Amino acid sequence: MIRFVDRAAFAAALAELPAPDAGAAAAAAERQRVLTKPAGSLGRLEEIALFMAGWQRRERPRAERIRAAIFAGNHGVAARGVSAFPAGVTAQMVANFRHGGAAINALAQACGAELAVVALDLERPTGDICAEAAMSEADCLSAINAGAAAAEEGLDLLLPGEMGIANSTPAAALCAQAFGGAAAHWVGRGTGVDGEGLARKADAVSLALALHGAHCADAFETLRRLGGREIAALAGAVLAARMLRVPVMLDGFIGCAAVAPLAKDNPAIVDHCMAAHMSAEAGHERLLAALALEPLLRLDMRLGEGSGAAVAAQIVRSALAAHGGMASFAEAAVAGAL
Numbered sequence: 174m175i176r177f178v179d180r181a182a183f184a185a186a187l188a189e190l191p192a193p194d195a196g197a198a199a200a201a202a203e204r205q206r207v208l209t210k211p212a213g214s215l216g217r218l219e220e221i222a223l224f225m226a227g228w229q230r231r232e233r234p235r236a237e238r239i240r241a242a243i244f245a246g247n248h249g250v251a252a253r254g255v256s257a258f259p260a261g262v263t264a265q266m267v268a269n270f271r272h273g274g275a276a277i278n279a280l281a282q283a284c285g286a287e288l289a290v291v292a293l294d295l296e297r298p299t300g301d302i303c304a305e306a307a308m309s310e311a312d313c314l315s316a317i318n319a320g321a322a323a324a325e326e327g328l329d330l331l332l333p334g335e336m337g338i339a340n341s342t343p344a345a346a347l348c349a350q351a352f353g354g355a356a357a358h359w360v361g362r363g364t365g366v367d368g369e370g371l372a373r374k375a376d377a378v379s380l381a382l383a384l385h386g387a388h389c390a391d392a393f394e395t396l397r398r399l400g401g402r403e404i405a406a407l408a409g410a411v412l413a414a415r416m417l418r419v420p421v422m423l424d425g426f427i428g429c430a431a432v433a434p435l436a437k438d439n440p441a442i443v444d445h446c447m448a449a450h451m452s453a454e455a456g457h458e459r460l461l462a463a464l465a466l467e468p469l470l471r472l473d474m475r476l477g478e479g480s481g482a483a484v485a486a487q488i489v490r491s492a493l494a495a496h497g498g499m500a501s502f503a504e505a506a507v508a509g510a511l
């Protein structure tokens with residue numbers, strides 16, 4: 174299990190990211206070449222098979238052990254009226270996840286994923302990022318490590334998800350800090366705020382950046398000041414998965430925003446990640462472009478909790494079923510291209 178002893182260990186891991194196995198990816202490419210189909214005709218499914226082969230270090234990658242991990246946190250900035258729902262919904266939804274009644278329960282089951290629910294100090298919201306740092310150094314490290322613990326060696330795919338009323342505001346702040354641009358470019362309607370709520374979100378992001386921007390020296394400090402516990406946990410899960418060479422399916426706006434500060438320090442952090450979908454949240458298109466990720470799906474989803482990642486995991490399963498199960502031209506006695 175990966176555990177970061179301090180912020181320096183986190184920074185060191187981010188600076189020295191492992192690469193995929195080029196030999197396994199090449200063997201998978203050779204296999205794709207002889208399967209009974211015109212070259213390239215399975216489009217991105219072929220790319221997914223090669224991507225999974227490289228990270229799993231096997232010619233025929235698997236999608237048998239898939240884990241959805243939902244991290245939940247509460248946010249001081251919620252008191253500024255930036256969400257359409259009361260903060261108490263975070264804990265209520267955690268209970269719902271545990272009782273099996275949420276969308277992610279159904280969608281994880283549908284894609285054959287196990288589900289881990291990780292609630293992070295819900296009774297102790299983070300500091301209001303407009304007025305203070307979201308977390309102490311110890312709190313941030315412990316949230317990062319709670320995320321890292323969800324990435325286990327031998328998993329075929331990790332689906333990190335989140336639940337946190339108001340978290341689309343810190344997520345927008347993380348994007349603005351990592352990639353620049355006006356606060357208004359990064360905020361969206363989240364759970365469904367009206368125009369005034371949207372303006373409050375933009376103001377909150379501007380205030381937070383004015384207070385913390387100059388102090389965000391690296392990914393850890395940025396997560397600590399502008400993030401939240403579930404957001405730091407997402408970042409820890411993505412980095413730990415990379416260290417274990419476990420491929421990751423990123424979910425929506427908040428799931429991707431958690432990676433933004435890491436990508437600022439080392440853009441290669443997304444190399445073991447796929448983007449599940451293009452969320453309906455306004456800033457997600459800009460964020461995926463900044464991370465250089467092409468989403469697999471465009472379904473107008475904006476739920477979070479790893480729901481889009483679980484749907485996209487079905488695409489991965491299809492890609493690997495074709496890659497592993499098809500016959501070659503020789504095996505099936507089918508003539509190749511002229």
Ligand SMILES: O=C(O)c1ccc[n+]([C@@H]2O[C@H](COP(=O)([O-])O)[C@@H](O)[C@H]2O)c1
Pocket residue numbers: 255256257258335336337338339340341342362363364365366424425426427428452453454457474475476477478
């Ligand atoms: O995944 C997304 O793209 C997404 C977009 C908008 C909202 N959400 C979810 O809604 C919550 C954040 O919205 P808000 O309005 O409370 O900031 C949080 O629990 C997220 O999981 C998620």
Ligand SMILES: Cc1cc2nc[nH]c2cc1C
Pocket residue numbers: 258262266335336337364476477478
């Ligand atoms: C009901 C509800 C479910 C969610 N799941 C993820 N974010 C959410 C926000 C709300 C409000």
